[in-house]
Amino acid sequence: MTCKNCGSNDIVIISNTQSKNRSLGSWLLWILFAFCTFGIGLLFLFFMTLTNKKTLTKTRAVCKNCGNQWDI
Numbered sequence: 001m002t003c004k005n006c007g008s009n010d011i012v013i014i015s016n017t018q019s020k021n022r023s024l025g026s027w028l029l030w031i032l033f034a035f036c037t038f039g040i041g042l043l044f045l046f047f048m049t050l051t052n053k054k055t056l057t058k059t060r061a062v063c064k065n066c067g068n069q070w071d072i
């Protein structure tokens with residue numbers, strides 16, 4: 001692999017983990033849904049709480065020569 005910016009072979013592979021939280025808007029929608037379905041929605045809400053955190057792992061390449069970064 002070579003850097004697209006400077007053509008150097010001195011590349012480091014890094015992976016960073018990002019966690020995303022559900023937005024407030026979708027939470028309000030689910031709470032409303034829970035009230036409308038009288039409890040059935042609460043089960044969904046419980047499930048949503050368990051799966052709230054989404055983990056994304058991105059692998060990136062960093063050029064040690066010029067500092068250019070890109071996704072791979």
Ligand SMILES: [Zn+2]
Pocket residue numbers: 003004005006007008063064065066067068
């Ligand atoms: Zn470079």
